[in-house]
Amino acid sequence: MDPSQVLKGVLDTAVLGALRGRRTYGYDLVRLLRNLGFDEVADASVYGTLRRLHQAGFLTGEIVESDAGPARKYYTLTGAGEAELEASVKTWNDMVEAMNRILVPANE
Amino acid sequence: MNESNLSSIQVHYLRRVERLLADLQSDDRMSLLADLQDQFDEIGESDLVDRLGTPEGFVEEYRRSAGIEGGPDPSADSRSISIASVVSALALPLGVLVLFSFGGQMILGPFVVVAEWFLARISPRPLRIAWSVLAGALVGEIVVIMIGAYLFSIDRAVLVTLWALIAAPIAVFVYRTSSARPS
Numbered sequence: 001m002d003p004s005q006v007l008k009g010v011l012d013t014a015v016l017g018a019l020r021g022r023r024t025y026g027y028d029l030v031r032l033l034r035n036l037g038f039d040e041v042a043d044a045s046v047y048g049t050l051r052r053l054h055q056a057g058f059l060t061g062e063i064v065e066s067d068a069g070p071a072r073k074y075y076t077l078t079g080a081g082e083a084e085l086e087a088s089v090k091t092w093n094d095m096v097e098a099m100n101r102i103l104v105p106a107n108e
Numbered sequence: 109m110n111e112s113n114l115s116s117i118q119v120h121y122l123r124r125v126e127r128l129l130a131d132l133q134s135d136d137r138m139s140l141l142a143d144l145q146d147q148f149d150e151i152g153e154s155d156l157v158d159r160l161g162t163p164e165g166f167v168e169e170y171r172r173s174a175g176i177e178g179g180p181d182p183s184a185d186s187r188s189i190s191i192a193s194v195v196s197a198l199a200l201p202l203g204v205l206v207l208f209s210f211g212g213q214m215i216l217g218p219f220v221v222v223a224e225w226f227l228a229r230i231s232p233r234p235l236r237i238a239w240s241v242l243a244g245a246l247v248g249e250i251v252v253i254m255i256g257a258y259l260f261s262i263d264r265a266v267l268v269t270l271w272a273l274i275a276a277p278i279a280v281f282v283y284r285t286s287s288a289r290p291s
Contacts, residue, residue, distance in 0.1 A: 026142075048172065
């Protein structure tokens with residue numbers, strides 16, 4: 001199984017989940033995902049996913065000027081983003097349960 | 109965008125990504141470039157392509173993930189850059205010729221300075237610096253020749269100092285204004 005293909009399928013959920021209760025910018029999110037074990041995900045995929053989720057209304061984006069460098073866009077979850085995350089978590093859990101039902105007996 | 113702490117390779121990478129995303133809203137493009145600039149602080153110059161891929165590959169993946177269709181033709185963009193660079197490089201000796209021509213700069217000078225600014229604008233950085241220096245030198249030369257024509261007794265050292273004092277800020281001005289890109 002190619003991990004990068006699996007990651008692409010769950011990247012939206014991972015980004016929404018990583019932003020829950022957090023306000024952060026693109027590169028910080030890339031670092032966070034890597035620290036959480038998403039080593040294989042392409043950085044461009046994270047930036048692109050952020051833009052798409054923002055356009056879809058799941059995230060707010062606020063430009064914040066910085067003395068140390070260029071202005072950054074900080075993202076936070078919207079109410080619609082929270083609802084989308086809840087639905088995605090349910091789908092994920094259902095899928096894990098279904099996969100376990102298939103795979104666990106085979107491994108015993 | 110402050111790029112003074114970036115290497116020429118990193119600046120080239122940013123410029124290329126910026127051009128390839130020219131169809132995006134300025135807000136989206138600039139925030140992505142800011143994230144990349146942050147990332148450059150932690151990625152070594154030699155690891156840049158290993159980590160992010162080529163600018164073309166990076167933008168292709170970004171567009172795919174963002175669900176953005178189309179975009180500028182990367183090959184057409186490369187052609188226009190290389191043609192502009194070749195024209196600029198070939199014209200450089202002509203600029204030097206005008207600078208050292210006897211009297212020619214007084215007739216052609218203002219037109220040549222404007223042409224130099226436009227050539228600086230379409231040129232890559234090394235040629236842009238050369239055109240900016242030439243433009244500054246030419247403006248300084250024109251002013252010094254005019255002053256020298258009215259004040260015959262003025263000291264040569266004063267004229268040279270005056271030339272340098274005029275040429276330097278003009279060169280900086282031409283470089284800065286020709287480097288500015290629309291966001």
